[in-house]
Amino acid sequence: MADHGDPPEGPPENSASGGEDEYRSLVFDESFVRAARLQEFSAQERMGEHARAVRSLPGRTLRTGSRAALALVVLIALAFGTAVFMGFRHPYQAPVGRRVEPLRMAFVPLAPRGAVPPGTPAGLFASSPAAQYPKGAEGINVPVARRTDNFSESQVLTALTTVKNYLVASSLDPDVLGGNTVRPVESLLDPDQMAQFERSMNEPYDDGQHAASGWLVRFDPAQVALAPEIRVRGTLRYAEVGADTLEVVSDHTFTYALRPAVSGPQQADGASLFTVRRELRFLLDREDLRLGRLEVRTSYVQAGPQSCTADTSGALRPLLAGRRAVSRGPAGTDPYETGRPAAALCGTLEVSSLPDRAPAAPQGPRGSGTPVPRP
Numbered sequence: 001m002a003d004h005g006d007p008p009e010g011p012p013e014n015s016a017s018g019g020e021d022e023y024r025s026l027v028f029d030e031s032f033v034r035a036a037r038l039q040e041f042s043a044q045e046r047m048g049e050h051a052r053a054v055r056s057l058p059g060r061t062l063r064t065g066s067r068a069a070l071a072l073v074v075l076i077a078l079a080f081g082t083a084v085f086m087g088f089r090h091p092y093q094a095p096v097g098r099r100v101e102p103l104r105m106a107f108v109p110l111a112p113r114g115a116v117p118p119g120t121p122a123g124l125f126a127s128s129p130a131a132q133y134p135k136g137a138e139g140i141n142v143p144v145a146r147r148t149d150n151f152s153e154s155q156v157l158t159a160l161t162t163v164k165n166y167l168v169a170s171s172l173d174p175d176v177l178g179g180n181t182v183r184p185v186e187s188l189l190d191p192d193q194m195a196q197f198e199r200s201m202n203e204p205y206d207d208g209q210h211a212a213s214g215w216l217v218r219f220d221p222a223q224v225a226l227a228p229e230i231r232v233r234g235t236l237r238y239a240e241v242g243a244d245t246l247e248v249v250s251d252h253t254f255t256y257a258l259r260p261a262v263s264g265p266q267q268a269d270g271a272s273l274f275t276v277r278r279e280l281r282f283l284l285d286r287e288d289l290r291l292g293r294l295e296v297r298t299s300y301v302q303a304g305p306q307s308c309t310a311d312t313s314g315a316l317r318p319l320l321a322g323r324r325a326v327s328r329g330p331a332g333t334d335p336y337e338t339g340r341p342a343a344a345l346c347g348t349l350e351v352s353s354l355p356d357r358a359p360a361a362p363q364g365p366r367g368s369g370t371p372v373p374r375p
Contacts, residue, residue, distance in 0.1 A: 100192035103296045105214030107206070107312060110304025110349035111325040116272045118321030121227045121257035124273050129352050130231040130255040137168050139232025140252060148240040156246065159284045160236055162188065162294050163248045170216035171254050171278065172230055178221045179315060185216050190288060190295045204314040211313040214299040217254065217276055220315045227257035227271065241283070248282045248294075260320050272321040276303040308346035 117124075125131055133139055142164055145157035169176060169184035176184055182201050189197055197215060204212045212218055219226060234252025241247045254276045259266055279300040288294055303316055307325045310317035319325060 100190050100295050101297065102196050102209055103193060103214060103299060105208055105211055105299040106301070106345065107211060107213050108300075108302045108345045108347050109306045109308050109310065109312060110275075110302055110347045111308050112305035112319065112349045115324050116305050116319050116321055118267075118272055119269050121229060121271050123269075124257060124271060125229070125231060125255070128255065128273055130233075130253075130273070130275075133231035133233040133253075133255065136172055136230055136232065137164075140164050140167050140234065141236070143236055143238075145238075148246070150240060150243045151246055155286075155289050156238060158289050158292070159246045159248055159282075159294075160238060162284065162288075162292055163236060163250060163282050165292075166282070166294060166296075167250060167252060167278075167280075171252070171276070172232070174226065174228075176216055177219060177226055177256075179218050180221075182216065188293055190293055193295060206311070206313040213301055213303075213312050213316060215296065217278075218315045219258070219318070221261060223261055224318060224320070225259045225261045225266075227259065229257060231255040244285050246284045246289075248284065250278070250280045250282070253277045258318055258320060270321050272305075272318075274303070274305070274316075274318040276301065276316070302347065304347075304349040 119127075142157070142160045145153050145160060147153045148156065151159075166185065166188045169188060171177075173184050175181045182197075186194070186197060196209065200210045200212050200215055204210060232252060232254050234250065236248060236250050238246060238248045256274045256276070257271050258274050259271050279298075280296060281298040283295045283297050284293075303312070305319040305325065306312070306317050307319065309326060
């Protein structure tokens with residue numbers, strides 16, 4: 001019987017019986033045949049005149065879609081390589097964020113010449129320069145916001161509003177004034193000033209950088225009871241101090257009516273006035289404007305009546321009705337002391353007469369030459 005690979009008439013006579021054909025190891029599968037460059041003509045095609053035995057097949061070419069994909073891969077590789085190269089060779093450095101500096105502060109206690117006059121809150125306000133001052137936050141007026149070279153009108157308004165929020169929180173909030181919380185003030189600060197602020201609250205010291213009175217107004221609730229009415233007047237002004245920074249300077253006078261913190265009924269005329277003038281300089285960059293926060297750069301505070309020798313680093317120490325200052329000189333300063341220096345200052349309280357006209361309107365923008373507070 002003929003093998004599967006033998007011709008129908010059987011194997012050739014000269015072949016070895018049962019032997020393997022020397023070409024049987026070659027397998028001509030369909031892919032091999034289709035890849036051939038030559039193809040034999042059929043018998044009918046070879047009968048034609050001058051017909052050739054074989055014909056050439058066209059070479060295999062890439063499909064159009066494959067060529068487009070390959071070109072796209074090459075372009076992406078070139079673009080990526082160019083970007084990496086330019087990243088290493090770029091002559092400009094990445095912009096460096098603005099460095100937030102510590103708050104610099106100065107506090108000047110104002111000592112009275114005689115005894116602190118007593119009275120009712122209404123009577124005291126009516127006979128003082130604060131008679132025409134607005135009440136509470138109404139006295140912190142935001143000027144008309146106008147665009148600058150690099151900031152829009154809305155950005156300027158945001159800066160002014162943020163500063164007003166800080167003044168309200170640090171000078172008018174009853175919980176802050178009474179020493180119950182500092183969160184309303186802390187939430188408005190740039191995070192880079194947080195460590196200095198927390199140290200000023202937890203370990204206050206009169207060294208020009210870590211007094212609580214530089215950040216906010218605070219009274220000792222064990223000594224002082226605060227009347228609800230507070231009179232305020234002042235100004236806000238702004239200026240652009242760089243392509244990415246706005247400066248806002250505030251100058252406000254706050255007048256508080258205070259009583260001794262005693263249990264039981266109090267005398268109707270046992271109140272007294274306490275005045276705090278705060279000159280603050282704020283800086284706000286674009287990130288601060290976006291997040292509604294600020295940097296307090298300088299703080300200059302005058303407050304009285306109080307004794308110059310009182311320690312006001314943690315809380316203000318008002319002289320209440322009928323009391324006198326022990327001494328008008330500031331606390332002693334020893335230049336040979338190797339510890340932290342004390343920023344001891346003092347002034348004499350002078351109260352002007354009752355004004356006869358309305359306060360001046362808040363000021364708008366000024367140039368970069370605007371004088372800054374004095375610390």
